[in-house]
Amino acid sequence: MTTWPAAAALWALAYGLLALYWSAGGAGFPFGAADPDPGIDKGMSILGGAHQASAAPVIAVCAMAATVLAGLLAVRTWPGRAGAALEAIAWAVALVLGIVLPDYRPLVAVGHLPVLLAGKPFGWPEDVTIASQVPWPVVNQFICILGGILFAVAALAHRRTRTGACAACGHSGRDHDPARWGAVAVWIAAGVPVLYATTRWAWALGVPFGFSAAELRQMDQELPGIWWVGAAMGSMGLIGSVLTVGLIRPWGEAFPRWIPVLRGRRVPVALAVVPAMAVAMLVTSAGLMFARALYVNPSMGNWAAMGPSLLWPVWGAALAVAAVAYRLRRQTPCARCGDSQSGRGTAPHLPLSSGARAASHNPASAHPGHARHRP
Template structure:
């Protein structure tokens, strides 16, 4: 009879072992997955409450501004049950993503449902009012924030957590580190050198697109009705709308120039003129967090304008294209900004504290 040693390798550590059992870095990060599950099931139950007649339903015909909603003419009784079913289904998928090990449900199904959930929330529930209400936050006018917008933000955060959980699950089942996504086969397009190349193109695109929008607003303020009828321009001039619009466009243009920090040295090391900070490394989160939030907000705003165009919500779009068409290219801005931000992350993340990969 053969004596087994105490340190003999487990059969699970062999070639056929699931990837998550080969390295501690492959073990799941539970908090994100469970946060996604709790957010989605909580909101699904809220939708169920509204479907059963509860007060405070924020979407569709019950929206304070239903003209912006994708469900403008659909009331609570028709819409809430569908939303309840959708969010509860997403909660079930989030639970499967959060639990350790592989699922009997194929991974493409779980990841596909996640992608559909993100598309549905960003394309139908969320809109440009998230971006607009951000100004109220900076002015500390929290009472002016719309109840619908609060629900939009919660829905976006919920599917955002679900996306993070899906990414961790995909990494786990493919043998990558669930923290950084690196594998032993090499970095490829995520390497700092590769990210610097495609990230630079994305950053320049994210700078140009908002300048196209800003140019129309600057033209109106300077007395040129670019893309709008003389009648509309005169109406806006009487109400001083074009000066206000030019001010907002200038803020957006200045913000877009900050995108260059994602590919320039001053985005990594504070420049000399910043007394007290000069020469110090810029914390990556200082650029990544706001850039990611802006990318989501401008993308949802642009999708809303595209949707309203197809719904025929704009008056005389042929002669007043300048008032609405520039906003329809905002999704390009948002996607480019998200790509530039991702490239910045790949360049600056350094060695992974979880798996040790990336150390030089």
């Protein structure tokens, strides 16, 4: 039995049993009216109108069907169109669980927790706790995201086996040229957060961008510190933009000289790719939620508040593509099959600077820069 499809099957079975518990009237149903967030009635959640008595059995049936799907992928390799169809269904399950079902709250939790931890010793922001950022409905969304990741990896693992790709590196003998399309994706992914940060910093500095000055003051009085929290989030986005550029720059491949112990060493590929893919999923989910909420309630917000958020699915897609291109470019000859991303056992063919090339042989001579550890 293949490991990743088996893990997806176990996840689906466990969630199906939980849904059966909800079907029997058990507590903890995380959707619809059971979700205390006031935004539920405004189209925030795709299951915002769900009722436990009717929705829980449907969720249970879907989860059990997903268990069967993952089980089929686990027990054998299905050739040809049958295998491709099963993989396509698994990808559909992954997209629903990981991107369509969640709303913006997982992203808010991930973004707010560092701000709250930094401000906690100073009692700022007031009346906001860490626990308030991760209530059970949000925890459930993280669980669903985990399920989405498992089904995506299960589909990839089955495809590798079906197409005869190397189990270690996934190479199937095709040439890849990630330089051009990777660079385009990087600049798109780096540009969208700048628009978001511009609006948040404008409000923090008292510039009524998209609001009247009176509305800006009123909201600050009702929610003290709201604009500075937004500015902090915008600043994190700007940091992410800079680090995203590292996906196509030499300083995204070698730790800079000013980092103790790690200086000059190669940046592990996973250290860049995994956070990038995680952020890509979160911002895409959040962007789809804002689009859905605006469709349900067209009068919601204004162009300055909603506009940058509507571009988040573009940001997420571009960031995911940029991360894939980075991985292909950094892929070294495989110890099992002897292939690199070029398919000929050669080093990645997007040229590095002389310093980055030297770092692969002599860590002390690495190109100075900033290691990319977060998108």
